[in-house]
Amino acid sequence: MAGKFDFKMSKFNSDHFSTSFAWFRTMRDEQKLVDVVLNVNGKDFHCHRAVLAACSPYFHTMFTGNMSESRQEKIVLQDDTAAGVKVEVAAMEEVMHYAYSGEVRVTSDNVLQLYVAADLFQIDFILQHCVRYMEGQLDSSNCFGIFSFADMFGAKTLRGKSLKYICSRFGEVSREEDFFQLSPSQLCDILASNDLAISDEMAVWSAVISWIMHAPNSRKDSLVDALTCIRLPLLRDSDIDWISEYITMSQLEQDVDGPMTSMDKAVEFWKEGQSCAQQRVGEAEEMIVVFKARQKLEPGVATAGQTDIEAEELACLTRDGRVYSTTKPCVDSILPLGVVSAHEWSIYIFAFPEASYPSFHKYDCVQNEWTQLASPPSRHDYKNPYITHVGDKIYLFFSSGQTENMHCFDMRLREWRVLSVVPRVVFTDTKLAVVDKYIYAVSCEFLFRYNSIGEEWTKLWSLADSGVSVEKIRGVVGVRNTVYCLSQNALYAYSTDRNQWKQLDTTGVPGVTTTTSVDSGPHLVSFQGHLHLLVAYKGVAIVGYRFSEVENKWELALHIPCTYYIGTQFHCITAKLFASRLGTGEMFKDPLHEIDGT
Structure with a gap:
């Protein structure tokens, strides 16, 4: 019999640790097999030495060394007032909760106290999450307090942030x-x-x-x-x-x-x-950032039929005609592309290569460098991706199978969250615009608004509801309390206050209608608080027009002779950047070129 069954078999019980610690929690609550009592500011905590020693080097040394506490059944934890160390009862309760469950519960009310306790007990996991929480909560009202706190406790990462x-x-x-x-x-x-x-x-x-x-x-x-x-x-x-x-x-x-x-x-x-x-x-200044560019060919060199190449850098254009450049994005291909600008003078891009998983990158203007961030949490095929941001959150909308999906990236916490599935009708040939705290999804037939706080969609009055027939939406953008929508040959404005559409003027703007000299465009952007339309002309310039609502017409506002050849996948956004940290710019004084008779 011994020879017949002479083999070994092992099986790992994945529930063992969670089940065991659940029993430890139960025994602690019932004060069974507890072998030490910790007294913090008059409150007793009955616990197991082995559990505390396993998660805290402080308690491991206390219970296994030659210290007098190793032989005491009750230990009073003394405050170190000279060093500013005082363990609060509420913080000790959270430390105990972590020791017996592995869960850290950080709030605005307990984060400082919890950090002090975790620092004393040398529990790195709690320290890291407290630091991460405070980094995510930095604002003008608390930045000096957090800086001073980090300075006192030697939290170098938090102090630097x-x-x-x-x-x-x-x-x-x-x-x-x-x-x-x-x-x-x-x-x-x-x-x-x-x-x-x-x-x-x-x-x-x-x-x-x-x-x-x-x-x-x-x-x-x-x-x-x-x-x-x-x-x-x-x-x-x-x-x-x-x-x-x-x-x-x-x-x-x-x-x-x-x-x-x-x-x-x-x-x-x-x-x-x-x-x-x-x-x-x-000081940071608002710039127009141009993607998908390559070095301009020499004047007179034909460009027809040549394949676009990826950008060595991004062009950053100012209102007065200066041109700056970023460092090269840390991706081999940035097309298809999703781009947003966001808080803290940063640019976030998604690269959606056809044959691989999308990557997510951040450009930090202060450091003039790119870093790769965590990719979205689920591996879908990401058809028809839409990218936008509201406040400190980036939203990724995409098709997968028969559903439309939403993921949200918190820029402060640097975490992804999967949101609810979106009705397919919301993203049928849709463009996105942001006004205040709302995302507007505009299509030829529908208009939906997403409340980023309540996380809900609302159907609004669309162009079709107004009796307007549009074959294609070429671009949308939010400016103040208005969503502007550019169709094939007309410009419309939707008032978010009145839930009404009206048609505006588009005459005299090259590129709104088809023209052979237009390499790419037009593109709508919000720049300097006004609606702008950008067009890239082959081998000539990037030209911007500002819409005057008072006179209901477009005015020439920006003319940048091409340092870059703009490809057919021309992308542009606006972002606040520091000129001193970008590549050296040049002020162009060339006269306006004659473009399509303008």
Whole structure:
């Protein structure tokens, strides 16, 4: 018999750990086999040493080493007030919940307390999720508080994220009350950053003097250090003289050691070359970003029949005709393409190669670099993808089988979420536009609105309902409270306030109707708060027209001679970017070319 059954068989029970810990939770609730009691601020927590030691190096050392606590049945956890460490009862309850379930429950009410407890108990998983949560919740009202918290606990990643947020919005957030609670060293760390988004260096002086005057008696000693954060070589001599006079008139000078004043010392600091006066990142400005481009061929070289090639870089066009460039996207092919611009001066693109799974990428203008993000959660074939964004969420709509699907990417939490299936009629030859917190899906026959907060679709008054027959929608865009819709030969405006359509003028715009010189377009974009229409002409230029609602006509607004040959898959969006971090631009002064008689 032994020979007949002489083999080994193993089977893994995937439910073993979850079932075992479920029993541990039950035994803890019933106080069975518990072997230690932790007392936190007067409340007892009955638990099992083995469970705590398994998830926390702090408790592992406490229970397995030669510490006196290893032999005690009841342990009182003392606060370290000098280090600012105090474990709250609510935070300890969440630590216990994690130890016995593996689940972290982070909220705005408990995140700071939970981080303090997890930091003391050295539970990395909880720490990571607390940091991730705080990164996702950064806004103008809490960025300084989170920065100071991260500084206190040495959370380098969180400190870096909050510092980046503060610098990119410095003009806005420096008026917040928490700004005036910064320590001198924290203030100097912020003001020393090259990424400070400011109009000029005098904005740094304004921040310095506001911070000092908030508590002048106690902050006079920090004047010299704060002044050295101002890049004096970037200021005019008259500005430096004005600052010196202001300091004297405000009686901010301490007892001067010798003949040198505070400003003298700051000037001497820069003269000694202890730090270079590098230009700041400056202020972000709205640009038109052009995708699917290649280097322009020499004038007179025929382009007919030549195959488009992928972009080495993206062209960024400003209102006054400057042209900048990004670094190359980190994809071999960006077509078919879904593109959105979003908060924090970033561009997000989906690449949908025909034979592989889609990839998702982010362009960070401050760093001028591309990074690949997590792809959508499910492996569909992604036919007819539509991309748009509302606030800090990106929405991906696509066909799969007989259904229309929605996925949502939270840019703050960097997570995907699968939303409800969309009725097929919503995305039948549809274009998307965003107004306020709503997504509008426009087609020849239907108009639907998606509420991103309530996550529901509503059918609205469509072009067809208004008696308008349209064969094809060429483009839609949201501008203020209006959705503009361009058909084959007409422009329509939908008022989101009145739920009404009206037809507008399209005369005098090359490219709205078919023309042989148009390489690609027209494309509708919202630029500088107005409706713009962009057309790419073969070997000539990218031309933009602005629609004047007052005069109900199009006006020439933008003319960029082609540094790039724009292919037939011309894509464009608008985004706020930092010119100082892009490739070197060039101001074009060429006269307008004669295009289709314009």
